[in-house]
Structure formats: C-alpha cells, structure tokens
Amino acid sequence: MGSVPKPLVAGNWKMNGLRDSLAQIEKVAASEVLAACNVDALICVPATLLHSAAVMTAGTPLRIGAQDCHHQEGGAYTGDISASMIADSLGSHVIVGHSERRMGYREDDASIRSKTVAAHKSGLTAIVCIGETEEERLGDQTLDVLRRQLAGSLPDDVTAENTVIAYEPVWAIGTGRTASIADIAEAHAFIRSELSHRYDDECSLMRLLYGGSVKPSNAAEILRVENVNGALVGGASLVASDFLAICSVY
Known part of the structure; x- marks a missing residue:
C-alpha cells in the first residue's frame, strides 16, 4: 500500500454567505x-460567491469549491449548475451526495454516481458523501448502508486524485453531536477496506474525511483517528479563526 495521504480540511458553507x-x-x-500547516484547505461556497472567492484566493494555499452539480453538461434544468460551470468559475472541487441532498431532494446513489462522473469530466475533484441515519445506526445497519452507498455512488474509474470520500453520520450533521471515536474508527476502516476490494492499491491514498459537527474543540481527537485524512466542516468553516484552528491540528 502507498503512503499516508496529505490531509484535507474542507469547509461547507451550505446556504450561507453574502459578499461581505x-x-x-x-x-x-x-x-x-x-501557510504553516501540512494540509490542503478548501472552502465550498454558494454558487453566487464561487468566482469571486476563487479569484480572491488565486496563488494562495486555499482552494475554492462548490456544493453540488447537475449530472448533465447543460440544458433545460432551471436553477441548476453544471460541473463545467463550476470549473469555468475556477472552482476545483464539488461536493456530491451530501445527506441534505440525498434526503431533502431524494437523490439516490445512481444520481450521485452520475454527478461524480460529470465532475471528473470537467476536471473537478468530487467529494462524495456517505453516511447513515440515526434509525439505521440504531438498527445496526451502518456498515450495510456504507457498503451500498459506496458501491452505488462511485464509478469504476475513480482515483485518489479526483475523488474524496466524506463519511458523515446524518444524525451528527449540524446537531452538535459527533460519533464516538470508536465508531469513527470502525466506519473509516470499513470504508478503506471496501475501497481496497474494489480498486487497486491507489485506494490507500484516497482521502477519507469525517464530517458531523467538527469544531475546534473536538478536531484534534477526531483527526488523529487512523484512516481519517481530514474533515468536512460545516458551521465552523464560516468563521476564519475556527476553520484555521481545525486546520492547525496538522
């Protein structure tokens, strides 16, 4: 297997943020x-801020991404944004399959797979989100859910360069609750194992992020768990000092 991948701390602003x-x-x-951290840093902003943020950060260590894309290149899809539009706006990454999209917009694994393919075609890195609901966890279905979502959401030709996996237990997103360290370790080890069965040894370099109420007070403990290669950060990414405190773990 290869070496340990460089960590990635990715912020998801969701539907927050105006020009100021x-x-x-x-x-x-x-x-x-x-600049002093050994980390790749990314903030995924609303589409309205994408180009301005990308221009502002050009030549700096911070990358800018989007929060979703359509699977089609273009067409009669009012209100949607294509992967090529994100790339044209100088974005480098796009989040796909976030639980808020899976649940609120009924996006299934096949849809997320199509979006991942579209992201790759436009030269974007796809951050593919997976995770179980509280009901599924209580029903001891977590690993079955992760297996199904990985199998259905990832195309066959993913690489460590064009794909990141973010494990976010749905019940921990925006609730202030986090999974236990043991649960995080189990889920990430399982994801790594599933990837190794499907892909070649390059899977050892694919970054696995943990998301779900990550904040400065718990980041150090979470980010030191084996097979956790960074974090997908929600509310804490809206404040520069909080986001930087999480990055500084590395």
Whole structure:
C-alpha cells in the first residue's frame, strides 16, 4: 500500500454567505497559520460567491469549491449548475451526495454516481458523501448502508486524485453531536477496506474525511483517528479563526 495521504480540511458553507462574507475567505487564504500547516484547505461556497472567492484566493494555499452539480453538461434544468460551470468559475472541487441532498431532494446513489462522473469530466475533484441515519445506526445497519452507498455512488474509474470520500453520520450533521471515536474508527476502516476490494492499491491514498459537527474543540481527537485524512466542516468553516484552528491540528 502507498503512503499516508496529505490531509484535507474542507469547509461547507451550505446556504450561507453574502459578499461581505468573502472577508472570512480572505482571512483564511492570507493566514500564516494556514501557510504553516501540512494540509490542503478548501472552502465550498454558494454558487453566487464561487468566482469571486476563487479569484480572491488565486496563488494562495486555499482552494475554492462548490456544493453540488447537475449530472448533465447543460440544458433545460432551471436553477441548476453544471460541473463545467463550476470549473469555468475556477472552482476545483464539488461536493456530491451530501445527506441534505440525498434526503431533502431524494437523490439516490445512481444520481450521485452520475454527478461524480460529470465532475471528473470537467476536471473537478468530487467529494462524495456517505453516511447513515440515526434509525439505521440504531438498527445496526451502518456498515450495510456504507457498503451500498459506496458501491452505488462511485464509478469504476475513480482515483485518489479526483475523488474524496466524506463519511458523515446524518444524525451528527449540524446537531452538535459527533460519533464516538470508536465508531469513527470502525466506519473509516470499513470504508478503506471496501475501497481496497474494489480498486487497486491507489485506494490507500484516497482521502477519507469525517464530517458531523467538527469544531475546534473536538478536531484534534477526531483527526488523529487512523484512516481519517481530514474533515468536512460545516458551521465552523464560516468563521476564519475556527476553520484555521481545525486546520492547525496538522
């Protein structure tokens, strides 16, 4: 197997942020803390801020991404954004399959797989989200859910360069609750094992992020778990100092 991948700390602003919020992006991008960290840093902003944030951070250690894309290149899809539009706006990454999309918009694994393919075609890195609901966890179905979502959401030609997996237990997103360290370790080891069965040894370099109420107070403990190669951060990514505190674990 290969070496340990460089960590990635990715922020997801969700439907938050107006133009004056770009000041937080600027603070992160210009920070000496970020420059000193051994980490790749990314913030996925609303589409309205994508190009402005990408231009602002050009030449800095901070990358800018989007939060979703359509699987089609273009067409009669009012309100949607294509992967090529994200790339044209200078975005480098796109989140696909977030539980808020899976549940709120009834996106299934096949849809997420198509979006992942579209992201790759446009040269974007896809951050593919998977995770169980509280009902599924209580029913001892967590690993079955992860197996099914991995199998259905990932195309056959993913690489460590174009794909990141984010494990986010649905019941921990935005609730202030986090999975136990033992549960995180079990889930990430299982994901790594599933990837190794399907793909070649390059899977050892595919980054596996943990998401679900990650904040400065718990980041160090979570990010030191084996097979956790970074975090997908929600609310804490909206404040530069909080996001940088998480990055500084590395």
